[in-house]
Amino acid sequence: MPTVNDFLLILPEVVLLIWALLILLIDLWIPDTKKYYTAVLSAAGLVISAGCAFALLGRTGSAFSNMVVLDGFSSVLSILFLLSGLAAVALAYDYLKRNAAQRGEYYTLLLFSIAGMMLMASANDLIMVFLSLELLSIPLYILAGFFRPRLASEEAALKYFLLGAFSSAILLFGIAWIYGSTGHTDFPGIVASIDGGRANYLLLLIGAGLLLVGFGFKIGVFPFHMWVPDTYQGSPSSIGAFMTVATKAAGFAALLRVFLVLFPAEAPIMAGILWGLSAASMIFGNTVAIAQMNMKRLLAYSSIANAGYILMAFVPYGNPVIAQEAVSSALFYLLAYALTSFGAWAVMIALEPAESDGLLLQDFSGLGRKYPWLGAALLISMLSFIGVPLTMGFWGKFYLFKTAVDGSQIPLVLIGLLTSLVSAYYYLRIVMFAYFKPGEPQIQPGRWASVVAVICAAGIFVLSFIPTPVFQFAAQMIMGMK
Amino acid sequence: MVNDWVYIGLFILISLFLPAAAILIAGWLAPKKPNKIKNSTYECGIETVGDTWVQFRVQYYIYALVFLVFDVETVFLYPWAVAYRQLTLFAVLEAVVFLLLLAGGLIYAWKKGALQWN
Amino acid sequence: MAPISYYLVLAIIMFFIGILGVLIRRNALIVFMSLELMFNAANLVFVAFSRQYQALNGQISVFFVMTVAAAEVAIGLALMVTIFRTKHSIDVDQMNNLKG
Secondary structure (H helix, E strand, O other), X not given: XXXXXXXXXXXXXXXXXXXXXXXXXXXXXXXXXXXXXHHHHHXXXXXXXXXXXXXXXXXXXXXXXXXXXXXXXXXXXXXXXXXHHHHHHHHHHHHHHHOOOOOOHXXXXXXXXXXXXXXXXXXXXXXHHHHHHHHHHHHHHXXXXXXXXXXXXXXHHHHHHHHHHHHHHHHHHHHHHHHHHHOOXXXXXXXXXXXXXXXXXXXXXXXXXXXXXXXXHHXXXXXXXXXXXXXXXXXXXXXXXXXXXXXXXXXXXXXXXXXXXXXXXXXXXXXXXXXXXXXXXXXXXXXXXXXXOEHHHHHHHHHHHHHHHHHHHHOOOOOHHHHXXXXXXXXXXXXXXXXXXXXXXXXXXXXXXXXXXXXXXXXXXXXXXXXXXXXXXXXXXXXXXXXXXXXXXXHHHHXXXXXXXXXXXXXXXXXXXXXXXXXXXXXXXXXXXXXXXXXXXXXXXXXXXXXXXXHHHHHHHHHOOOHHHHHHHHHHHHHHOO | OHHHHHHHHHHHHHHHHHHHHHHHHHHHHOOOOOOHHHHOOOOOOXXXXXXXXXXXXXXXXXXXXXXXXXXXXXXXXXXXXHOHHHOOHXXXXXXXXXXXXXXXXXXXXXXXXXXXXX | XXXXXXXXXXXXXXXXXXXXXXXXXXXXXXXXXHHHHHHHHHHHHHHHHHHHOOOOHHHHHHHHHHHHHHHHHHHHHHHHHHHHHHHOOOEHHHOOOOOO
């Protein structure tokens, strides 16, 4: 029977879920002209939940008979998800008003999705992984189609839904085979069964492969990326920004934990597959992004490439020392990527007029002269995407490449460096439009998107002076994992 | 073991034979004098109007979806009800929380007008 | 009592019919039915192994999967209704509004 301590360990999630339900009901009595209150309420809920997560930072333990664990890994990711949620609320407020889609459900669904992500980062049972995956995906299916009856948004939602459900089904089938192999769905039980030699190796391997395919869809690596560009382009931009960061991070959280804890013995086989996925994603994402003239699609392909970069460090995960380093550098990169990606999306949302499917690159012309702050934010984000020094993106890539070198993945590092050079072309092209082409971009009413852009850019710049403490914090946080 | 399968096979054969026989015999014995009215689509004796592929009211789908969710969620209540006498107070409270969540969903659907038929 | 391999083979067949349906069929509703078939294949594996191990945890998992699948059905059908109202078609091949 659960004790008070069990509830204490998942306090941030509990607070967030109760808050989301209350907002769902309170919003019914808030008139359409005053949806401001719903936004503020949901932001307050995110802040309170983040406060609980901060208070629990450094504590470890498992709750509800090993269904969930709390450790540094889950705490840090929870805070990242909650901050992404705050950014998504801030980006959405003016943007939804502009697009006449001020429905309170946006905020409720966002909160539910974040709770799912937090549970996913701390799931310690494969059924829990599945349930939290669905809790994070189902609200996002609706949010992707939030601009109904606009066809682009509805199509994005249906595509995301069909491929998302497809990947969930594959993942579930994998879980079922792992259950068949070991007789358990909880991680300690599965590990005990494998260590005791009672597990059927072939079934376990099939299950691991199916899980990898399922997670591959969620993090959007090549060749499981088909939904990424269409969904990011058609969804509301604030949701696109949120998905590139938070959904990807949640997928990685579950992928890293499941493979590190359950399948260290399968590492020699999995390493080859991970190698292929990583290399293909970096090459595909970066080359196809060159041809994109729509900013949303460009960022979508860039997110595929970035998933490849994160996967790169994880390839030699069978070696425990490298695995520790890989997880800390993945956490660090996710932080850097979150700041960079939100910065770029925020600049775009600040300029995006109502009823559009994203900005074309030409629409940034003249941005640097007319709005120096936004222009600077765009410049810093793009430099960080490329990995130029004095940005967080540089240090993120630095630690990833270093881990891959330590794991003697030299060919993969070379692919990573070369594709980074290729990516410089399309990122700098945006900067060129913003600074060297004449044009008259128009900032849309409402200043929240600009605020997010400037904060993210400042974060990218300032944190780049103290990379070592940040990285050591990440490394220290994951010490308690397992 | 094998005998069981023989029985199942027999049942399948018989159950295929009976309706097939009924249809075929009716086809042989019945007199055929077709005319225009007889050949028209039969729909409760009234002449058909318009296309068969009509769009239902959206209200109907909302009803169906709300029903679907509430219907399946009760699957959790069956084992709870069966084991009720052996349960601790905590389990009872958990079911109450579950029902409160469903009630919250119902209030939402109600206030949004999903239960209104007009 | 039939041996477990019967159930597993049936589950694998169901799963692959589901995958083929998702990849080949163009009507979103039929794609959706194929998805449900895949979910139920996984459920069958759970239940079969649960009986094999004389353990209840597999069957309990199926409960959760069923309810989650119901929620997913509700969302999926709602999405299809909205898209049908805008476009009067749920053919997946005609979903080509988004391109780059």
